[in-house]
Each structure stands twice: as C-alpha cells, then as structure tokens.
Amino acid sequence: MLKIHNTLARAKQDFVPMEPGKVRMYVCGMTVYDYCHLGHARVLVVFDMIVRWLKAEGFDVTYVRNITDIDDKIIKRAAENGEPIDALTGRFIAAMDQDAAALGVVKPDFEPRATQYVPQMIAMIQALIDKGLAYVAGKAPKGVSGSSRIENPDEAGSDVCYSVHDFAGYGKLSGKSLDDLRAGERVEVADGKRDPLDFVLWKSAKPGEPAWDSPWGPGRPGWHIECSAMGDDLLGERFDIHGGGADLQFPHHENEIAQSEGVHGHQHVNYWIHNGFVRVDNEKMSKSLGNFFTIREVLEKYDPEVVRFFILRAHYRSPLNYSDQHLDDAKGALTRLYTALKNVPPSPLTPPPPGGEGDQSSLSRRRGRDGEGEIDWNNPFAAAFKAAMDDDFATPEAIAALFDLASEVNRTNDPERAGLLRALGGVLGLLQRDPVDFLQGGAEEGGFTLENIEQLIADRVAAKKAKNYAEADRIRKELSDAGIILEDTPQGTVWRRA
RNA sequence: GGCGCGAUAGCAAAGCGGUUAUGCAGAGGACUGCAAAUCCUUCCAGGGCGGUUCGACUCCGCCUCGCGCCUCCA
Numbered sequence: 001m002l003k004i005h006n007t008l009a010r011a012k013q014d015f016v017p018m019e020p021g022k023v024r025m026y027v028c029g030m031t032v033y034d035y036c037h038l039g040h041a042r043v044l045v046v047f048d049m050i051v052r053w054l055k056a057e058g059f060d061v062t063y064v065r066n067i068t069d070i071d072d073k074i075i076k077r078a079a080e081n082g083e084p085i086d087a088l089t090g091r092f093i094a095a096m097d098q099d100a101a102a103l104g105v106v107k108p109d110f111e112p113r114a115t116q117y118v119p120q121m122i123a124m125i126q127a128l129i130d131k132g133l134a135y136v137a138g139k140a141p142k143g144v145s146g147s148s149r150i151e152n153p154d155e156a157g158s159d160v161c162y163s164v165h166d167f168a169g170y171g172k173l174s175g176k177s178l179d180d181l182r183a184g185e186r187v188e189v190a191d192g193k194r195d196p197l198d199f200v201l202w203k204s205a206k207p208g209e210p211a212w213d214s215p216w217g218p219g220r221p222g223w224h225i226e227c228s229a230m231g232d233d234l235l236g237e238r239f240d241i242h243g244g245g246a247d248l249q250f251p252h253h254e255n256e257i258a259q260s261e262g263v264h265g266h267q268h269v270n271y272w273i274h275n276g277f278v279r280v281d282n283e284k285m286s287k288s289l290g291n292f293f294t295i296r297e298v299l300e301k302y303d304p305e306v307v308r309f310f311i312l313r314a315h316y317r318s319p320l321n322y323s324d325q326h327l328d329d330a331k332g333a334l335t336r337l338y339t340a341l342k343n344v345p346p347s348p349l350t351p352p353p354p355g356g357e358g359d360q361s362s363l364s365r366r367r368g369r370d371g372e373g374e375i376d377w378n379n380p381f382a383a384a385f386k387a388a389m390d391d392d393f394a395t396p397e398a399i400a401a402l403f404d405l406a407s408e409v410n411r412t413n414d415p416e417r418a419g420l421l422r423a424l425g426g427v428l429g430l431l432q433r434d435p436v437d438f439l440q441g442g443a444e445e446g447g448f449t450l451e452n453i454e455q456l457i458a459d460r461v462a463a464k465k466a467k468n469y470a471e472a473d474r475i476r477k478e479l480s481d482a483g484i485i486l487e488d489t490p491q492g493t494v495w496r497r498a
Numbered sequence: 499g500g501c502g503c504g505a506u507a508g509c510a511a512a513g514c515g516g517u518u519a520u521g522c523a524g525a526g527g528a529c530u531g532c533a534a535a536u537c538c539u540u541c542c543a544g545g546g547c548g549g550u551u552c553g554a555c556u557c558c559g560c561c562u563c564g565c566g567c568c569u570c571c572a
Binding site: 010028039042044046244276279326333334340411476480489 | 499500501502503504509510511512513519520521522523530531532533534535536537564565566567568569570571572
C-alpha cells in the first residue's frame with residue numbers, strides 16, 4: 001500500500017485514488033522569465049519520480065504541470081530586455097524543456113499556460129464575486145500621491161480581491177489562522193483592499209501593460225487563480241494529488257484552495273505534496289537571495305544523470321544542500337552502480353515465476369524496460385525497493401537497495417541480477433545508458449582525444465608484452481594525470497574518467 | 499512575534515524501541531608485474547538535560563542550535 005505524506009493532514013496517509021486505478025495530479029511549474037535553477041530541477045525531478053512510481057504501481061496517471069507565462073516579473077523583464085512578452089516566455093519555455101529533458105524528466109500530459117485560460121479565470125472570479133467571496137476593490141486608488149495610476153476612472157480598470165475572512169477554511173493547508181497572520185503582519189496594504197490579507201484575483205492594467213478585457217476593465221489575472229482554473233479544466237473540480245515546492249504552501253496553495261473550494265463548495269485536492277528546498281551554504285536557494293545555480297550552469301560541469309541521482313539520493317521532503325563536493329559524491333556513487341553493470345552485462349529480465357498470485361498488485365505485470373521483461377517484485381531486492389518507494393517515495397532507501405543489489409551482482413556475476421538492477425534503476429529514471437558511455441563521459445580534460453587514448457593504451461599493451469613495465473607505468477601515469485584511469489581486465493585494458 | 503521542520507559517524511544520507519542501513523573517505527587482507535575494479539574484514543554515530551521502558555539513536559517533555567513560511571519564490 002502506497003503511503004503519501006499529505007501536507008493537508010501533516011501526516012503519512014494511505015493513498016486511495018478517487019477512481020480506482022487512476023491518478024490525477026497537478027504540479028505548479030515555472031514562471032518563465034529566466035533560466036531554471038537547481039530548485040526548479042528538484043521539483044521537476046521529484047514529481048517525475050512520483051509519476052514514474054505511480055505508473056510502476058499500475059496507475060493510469062494524468063499529470064498536469066502548468067506554466068505561468070504572465071505576471072509582474074515577466075512584464076518587468078520583457079520591458080528591461082525591450083522584448084515582446086511572448087518572445088521572452090517562449091525562449092525560457094524552450095530552455096526549460098531542454099533542461100528537463102536533460103535531467104530525464106518525462107513530459108507531463110498537459111502543460112497549460114496561464115494566458116490560454118484567461119476566460120476561464122474571469123468566469124471563476126465572477127463566480128467568486130457572485131458568491132460573496134470576492135469584491136471589486138474600487139477604481140480610485142487610495143491616497144493618490146503622484147502615482148502613475150490612470151486618473152480617469154472611465155479608462156481605468158479595477159482590481160478584484162478575494163475576501164479571505166469570508167472563506168471559513170482559510171489557513172487549513174498551511175496551519176495558519178487569520179489571527180496569526182495578522183499578528184505577523186507584513187503584507188502591504190494595497191489600494192482598495194478591505195483586509196490586508198485579501199489577495200488579488202484580477203489586477204487592473206496600467207498603460208502599456210498587457211491586458212485582457214474583463215467585466216472589471218482591462219487587466220490581467222492574479223497569480224493564484226490560474227491554477228484553480230487550469231486544474232478545474234484539465235483534472236476536474238476535485239482531484240487526487242497537487243504538488244509543488246514547499247514555498248508555495250502559503251500563500252499560493254492556500255489561496256488556490258480558497259478559490260476552488262469557494263467556487264465549488266467542496267474539497268479541491270485530496271493529497272498535497274510539497275518538496276523541500278535546495279540550499280546553498282545552509283540557506284534556501286532562491287532568486288531573491290541571488291544564491292542560485294542554473295541547471296545549465298551545473299550541467300556544464302556534471303553529467304545530468306549525476307544531478308538527477310544527487311536529487312533522488314535525498315528524501316524529497318528533506319533539505320538538499322548543493323555543493324560541488326556533494327555532486328562529486330553523487331558521481332562516485334553512481335559510478336559504482338554503473339561499474340557493476342559494466343562488469344556484468346545485464347541480461348533481459350525473465351518473467352517472474354507463474355502463479356505468484358499472492359502478489360496482489362499489478363506491479364508484477366509491469367514491463368521492466370522497453371518490453372524486455374518484467375520486474376519480479378518478489379525478488380528480495382525488488383521487494384525492498386518497492387517497500388521503500390511505497391513509504392512516501394523514500395528514494396534514499398530505494399537507492400540503498402540498489403547498492404545492495406549491485407554488491408550481489410559483483411559477487412555473483414549474475415547477468416539476471418544485473419538486469420534487475422538496471423530495471424529498478426529505470427523506475428527512477430537512472431542507469432539506462434551504456435555503462436561505458438557513462439564511465440567515459442564527462443568533462444573533456446587533459447586534451448586527450450579518443451584516438452590519443454586508444455593509441456596510448458595500445459602502446460602500453462605493447463610495453464607490457466615486452467615486459468617494459470617502466471614504460472607501461474609511465475603511460476598509466478600520463479593518462480591518470482589527465483583524469484583517465486586504466487583497468488587491466490581479462491578482456492583487455494579498458495579506461496574510464498575519474 | 500506567530501506557525502512549522504530539523505539536529506545521525508570524517509562527508510553525505512536512511513530506517514528502526516533490542517539484530518550490519520547505504521555511498522564516499524580511512525585501516526587491514528585477497529586479487530594485480532604495478533594499478534584499477536571487485537571481494538572479505540574493520541574503525542568512526544544519532545546536539546544537551548530529564549522522563550517512559552527490562553531496554554531508546556528510535557517514544558514523551560524541556561533546553562540549545564540551525565532552517566523555513568508568515569512578501570515574489572520550486
């Protein structure tokens with residue numbers, strides 16, 4: 001039985017989908033005005049892992065990950081660049097797709113963009129107004145002081161705000177009460193808000209800003225409403241899982257609940273999943289702190305699979321400290337797994353013994369990889385892996401099972417066990433490459449070409465044959481100084497990068 | 499100030515009320531012309547103070563320290 005830590009319950013719960021065999025999941029994606037950093041990489045990889053595991057469990061998964069392609073920061077950045085907004089967002093969506101693909105992230109079933117859902121958002125805002133949960137904040141800005149606001153009310157649109165105290169459940173996701181929030185008041189009192197905690201559903205446009213027509217004049221949607229509208233449209237008024245970074249818990253997801261449940265009058269999401277932050281020097285990696293590393297920066301130095309492995313080696317809810325040392329560490333660990341697969345070429349999986357009906361799940365029917373066979377989940381290593389994954393996606397423990405299996409592979413030289421290792425790695429989106437490619441890949445240091453290396457190895461073999469060990473060792477040293485390690489095996493000399 | 503999370507060996511990171519987590523690093527051994535890889539053995543743990551218990555790293559309380567959210571943020 002799969003257990004999921006549900007933020008709403010602040011506890012692990014048995015996962016029971018609304019519709020047997022089906023999972024509908026929504027994850028908050030990126031605001032596309034800059035390159036993705038490692039924090040974004042974590043969301044991408046973590047929820048990709050979750051989708052893969054749900055599928056491995058036999059669920060039919062519908063996965064939605066949205067793209068925020070209109071907001072204040074996008075408008076600002078486009079203006080700075082002197083670039084049309086859709087050019088800017090198009091550029092960074094393409095970059096995000098590249099980064100995600102490099103990290104082995106499978107495309108979601110839907111990637112809706114906020115700008116494609118403005119009519120739905122307007123309808124939802126209207127419904128909230130009709131229900132008395134939202135109000136038009138008025139045209140005239142309070143305390144006008146030479147602002148750039150439009151002075152003629154006939155041309156200006158109005159803001160629409162959500163009236164937080166009219167929604168009874170406000171705070172249930174983040175565990176905050178309205179009183180607590182007010183006690184720690186840090187919210188700017190915007191023009192026209194009845195309560196400082198009220199948030200904007202519709203933002204009136206200033207001259208020159210992109211705008212959509214609405215019953216409240218030209219403007220654009222507030223941030224939170226897009227997720228309510230897109231989730232509704234693609235997954236229904238109520239769905240199984242909603243995910244995102246822990247920083248979205250409040251206010252974004254709290255506000256999303258207020259909107260969706262406000263409109264529909266019933267529960268919006270059954271399981272909320274929030275992943276922990278990536279940190280640098282023990283601090284959250286974030287745009288505002290400026291301490292971020294973009295995915296592409298990191299990929300210049302590290303193999304993308306190492307980065308994926310690095311992310312999966314920590315539990316998704318734990319903080320993940322980023323540093324070169326940690327990446328190097330991850331690389332070394334992944335090298336051990338690939339080394340086992342290099343030394344013992346995996347054979348295709350054989351079907352599990354027939355009649356193992358005690359296994360109730362559909363897992364045993366799952367294809368291992370490319371139709372090459374099936375994982376036998378009754379195998380002790382596979383069972384340990386599954387138990388870990390079923391316990392709130394405990395990838396560190398699942399990966400530990402992989403290492404145990406790798407030791408077994410090394411000990412027994414059993415191609416079937418190697419096949420299982422590769423198949424289990426595949427469930428996490430790992431270990432699918434030719435091991436030699438992985439081991440020889442990476443930074444091209446030392447200026448040695450493939451031909452150079454092959455030639456030096458041939459020279460060394462000749463020297464060895466002539467029992468000229470001094471020359472053989474000199475060549476070994478020359479290559480090792482360039483980060484290339486030689487291994488003399490019964491099958492001949494092979495090399496890999498350090 | 500309010501709310502929440504965490505503290506594990508040299509580094510990283512898990513589970514678990516009593517039995518080796520795991521990876522890297524270290525030590526010894528096997529193997530090797532030398533190495534590497536691999537295997538075997540092994541050193542190094544659970545912030546502090548109390549409590550519960552036959553027994554706590556694991557449960558409870560307090561303290562200290564760190565982090566996060568309360569403002570845009572994955």
